[in-house]
Amino acid sequence: MRTLAVRLDSLGDLLVTGPALRALAATSDHLSLLCGPVGRPAAELLPGVDEVLCWPAPWILADPGPVDPDGVEELRAMVAAGRYDRAVVFTSFHQSALPTALVLRLAGVPWVGAISVDYPGSLLDLRHRVDEDVPEPERALSLAVASGGSLPDGDDGRLALRDDVATPPPHLPRPYVVLHPGTSVPARAWPAERFRSAGVQLGEIGYHVVVTGGPDETELTAYVADGPDSDVLDLGGLLDLEELAGVLAGADAVVVGNTGPAHLAAAVGTPVVSLYAPTVPAVRWAPYGVPRVLLGDQEAPCRDTRARACPVAGHPCLTSVTPHDVVTAVIELCGLPVPGTDRLTGRNAS
Template structure:
């Protein structure tokens, strides 16, 4: 059985499909993961994945260019070469699997399953429909429900949590350390940089070693947050190296962005600075100890806004550094386990 798994959006989106991928892999001889450019490296880390294909879908990316017939034809040809027996298309609730299903049908894939609110005609063999409370599941469970509708089950002993292939925590970082990851994929999900910087100072004063992480485009931000007190790893890590740093941490402070799910995948407790532009019930860190901070009833709730639509960014700006420090202590204690007062 050759299985094609499709998830065409971001790193976190790919990571939350991990349990479903493992279920499909349990009944497959070979699993190929078709990912978008933002999710490719995450797909390469998923257990059960044998091969990764990468393609940028103009019906998925946030800032798409025009549809290029030659690019679509190229994808069709690549899929046809794989001679897959089945494909399962994973999407978020606001995405349609049908454009992708059409390309896969044209490539000769004989059996396709997906969640779809729209009538699929002959494009899907399994149209898994989730409505009402059933469509308000954590994303890993939503994806796993599709895999089960397609006849797949997790292997015995698999707990259904997020996971990646084993990574090695770095030996050069002093323990215990806390990771601050101030960057986000959308400004609406960002906690103010000055709050991260103050949190870094407070944690250092309590005796924690602090490590600040971020991508190559976030070096100014990580340097500002670290402020010479913390170890600044901004722009220095690939995804596997970042996973190792997160795996070795006592806790991670991060917004609703891909590294939150990466932390969950390596089993590290998360202080989640969660803007309610998407529902926390679906997208909060899954399967690990966590503390959720942020006003989940704020006016931006459910808007999926990339830029905050409310002056002052109240859902997150009102969260104070002392609350974050308190959450870190609640999750992992103090560095020397002695009692101290968080003011």
């Protein structure tokens, strides 16, 4: 059985599809994963995947170019060359699987399954129905199982990376907490000055603090790391995704918004303080399968808007969260790091 799994969107989306991919891999002789360029770094780290294919889908990308007939033909030919027996198209609740299914049909794939609200005609052999208010990993896994997949014995269905990745770097001081202040869209960002203050307070109670971010976030990470008398380690722009996974794996906790590294932390089993803007539902997209504390007003006016820029003056869903709240959440997840100190001030207890 040669299987093609398709997930064409972002890094976090690939990570939460991991359990479903393992279920398909367990019932396949070969599993190819077709992803988009944004998600490819995560696709390369997932267990069970034998081959990664990449194509930028203009019906999925957030900033797409025009539909190019030559590009679509390139995709059709790439899929046809794989001679797949089945294909399973994974999408988020607001995306349509049908444009992809059409190309798969034109490529000669004999069996195609997907979740689809829209009538698929002959594009799908399996039109899977699912309760939308379930965690995204469970939603995707249900599609894989309905498509003939099955998790192997001993697989708990949590997010995971390959066994040969996510080794914690030995040189980082312990215990440490990771602050990841960047987000994929501005509507999900906690103010940088509050990250900075939280880093100072975490240092006062005995934690080392590591700040991470991508190559385009170095100014942000430098600001967060540069607090008063700070010995915070700034790794902004210095890590690829596999290296970031290792840093997250060694942390006691990760403080992060609703963005890809939150799911990466879950994939390596690290507790998450989730600064969660409710533009998409937390029941679907909060970090899965690890201890977590969800911070942010989940009833804010931006709820379920999928907004990329905050539509409400003052960004109340996240500005309601204080650095004190974050430090308290870290303590709740991890316990008191240094005996004999006051949990919230770092003063000696007496």
